[in-house]
Amino acid sequence: xxxxxxxxxxAEAPGTKGLVEDWARDKQVFGVPWGKAMMWIFLLSDTFIxxxxxxxxxxxxxxxxxxxxxxxxxxxxxxxxHSIPLVLIAIMTFILIxxxxxxxxxxxxxxxxxxxKTFWLMVATAVLxxxxxxxxxxxxxxxxxxxxxxxxxxxxAAQFGSSFFMITGFHGLHVSAGVIYLLVIAFRVKNGxxxxxGGKYEIVEIAGLYWHFxxxxxxxxxxxxxxx
Amino acid sequence: MAAEGQQHPLKIYYMVWILLFVVSxxxxxxxxxxxxxxxxxxxxxxxxxxxxxxxxxxxxxxxxERLAFKIAILGPPVAILxxxxxxxxxxxxxxxxxxxxxxxxxxxxxxxxHH
Numbered sequence: 001x002x003x004x005x006x007x008x009x010x011a012e013a014p015g016t017k018g019l020v021e022d023w024a025r026d027k028q029v030f031g032v033p034w035g036k037a038m039m040w041i042f043l044l045s046d047t048f049i050x051x052x053x054x055x056x057x058x059x060x061x062x063x064x065x066x067x068x069x070x071x072x073x074x075x076x077x078x079x080x081x082h083s084i085p086l087v088l089i090a091i092m093t094f095i096l097i098x099x100x101x102x103x104x105x106x107x108x109x110x111x112x113x114x115x116x117k118t119f120w121l122m123v124a125t126a127v128l129x130x131x132x133x134x135x136x137x138x139x140x141x142x143x144x145x146x147x148x149x150x151x152x153x154x155x156x157a158a159q160f161g162s163s164f165f166m167i168t169g170f171h172g173l174h175v176s177a178g179v180i181y182l183l184v185i186a187f188r189v190k191n192g193x194x195x196x197x198g199g200k201y202e203i204v205e206i207a208g209l210y211w212h213f214x215x216x217x218x219x220x221x222x223x224x225x226x227x228x
Numbered sequence: 229m230a231a232e233g234q235q236h237p238l239k240i241y242y243m244v245w246i247l248l249f250v251v252s253x254x255x256x257x258x259x260x261x262x263x264x265x266x267x268x269x270x271x272x273x274x275x276x277x278x279x280x281x282x283x284x285x286x287x288x289x290x291x292x293e294r295l296a297f298k299i300a301i302l303g304p305p306v307a308i309l310x311x312x313x314x315x316x317x318x319x320x321x322x323x324x325x326x327x328x329x330x331x332x333x334x335x336x337x338x339x340x341x342h343h
Contacts, residue, residue: 012294022296030297040301051308055315062319065326065333072259073340086259093252101245104287108238146340154338205289212287216280223276227259228269 039206043213046174050217053170054224057163069156071226074148075139089226092135093218099128100215103182103208110204115189118204122186125211129179136172140165167225171217178214182207236292244286251279 012018022030030037061068072085079087106121143164147154150162185207188194194201255275258268285291290298 015295018294019296019299022294030294030300032293032297037297040297044301044304047305048308051305051311055308055311058312059315059319062316063322063326065323065330066335067333067337069337069340076340086256090252090256093256094249097245097248097252100248100283100287101241104241104245105238108241155340156335156337209288212283215287216283219276219279219283223255223272227255227272 033202035202035206036209039209043209046213046217050167050170050220053167054220057159057167057225060159060163061157064157064159066157069153069160071228074143074155075226086226088135088139089222092132093222095128095132095135096215096218099125099132100212102128103211107205107208110189110201113199113201115192115195118201119186119190122182122189122204122207126179126182126186129175129182129211129214133172133175133179136168136175140168164225167221171214171221174214174217178211181210240286244282248279248282251275251282255279 013021075089076083076085077087078084102121102125106118106125109117109121143153143161148161148164150165152158153161185203189201189204194203252275255272258271258275263271284302290302
């Protein structure tokens with residue numbers, strides 16, 4: 001067995017040969033920086049948690065004999081005298097996609113070691129995320145004022161409220177945690193914290209993975225809860 | 229061993245960024261144009277998967293990762309499809325039982341926006 005096969009830095013052989021070689025190594029499997037691998041594994045676990053909530057919502061919605069509230073009516077806002085369906089949700093989606101873009105640029109700038117641009121792009125991402133959470137909070141207050149509760153609501157099946165608050169609440173919590181995480185890393189980048197540790201900026205990519213995951217979950221929530 | 233980092237040209241990120249906005253617009257149109265039934269659900273799922281695919285492959289860099297890593301992360305969530313199938317079958321059964329034992333729903337829904 002040649003030593004090169006067991007070297008985790010080896011270039012990947014094509015197809016299943018590379019797959020087998022990666023798993024056959026004795027010290028380290030993929031040769032991916034540990035921080036990145038661990039963030040992906042965390043995101044994998046988070047995928048299962050959100051899936052449990054969304055499948056649970058699917059279950060109660062299918063099993064409910066009462067009609068389900070119509071999202072485009074429940075989430076409509078009256079603007080300029082017209083009732084526009086899902087307008088706030090469209091704006092929130094726009095904001096999260098924009099923030100994913102600024103994050104992707106920040107990661108790129110991080111690897112180019114442009115600390116100033118990385119900082120500002122990460123701050124922009126965090127600000128967009130914070131505005132998303134504020135809009136979600138507004139959405140919550142509007143629904144609560146209209147009588148939506150976890151146990152009942154005037155618009156349809158009683159399970160609507162608990163599904164909505166649980167799923168969007170968990171997502172909003174993730175966005176809020178992400179905003180804090182991004183700001184901590186952004187300020188560390190700005191203050192040269194990572195220069196002292198060898199000038200490696202994988203951490204920006206790792207934070208970016210978390211942020212893209214938050215956007216990804218929203219893509220599913222938007223499709224299954226607001227559109228379906 | 230250092231990661232190669234994201235040495236890809238910025239152009240691909242801008243293109244995917246724009247595509248995400250475009251597909252989101254289409255998703256929103258599914259509701260505005262009032263598609264219903266199978267067409268609606270198929271379009272919703274297709275657009276959702278396209279967006280998810282772009283975010284995972286390009287923004288999260290999965291396209292350029294090693295095959296073993298791709299499978300380790302993207303493989304397990306396939307089990308969720310099994311959960312979805314089982315739970316939707318069960319849900320349908322529960323709904324039927326409820327209708328048979330308690331009758332159809334007599335819920336009178338209010339129209340949102342009015343009190």
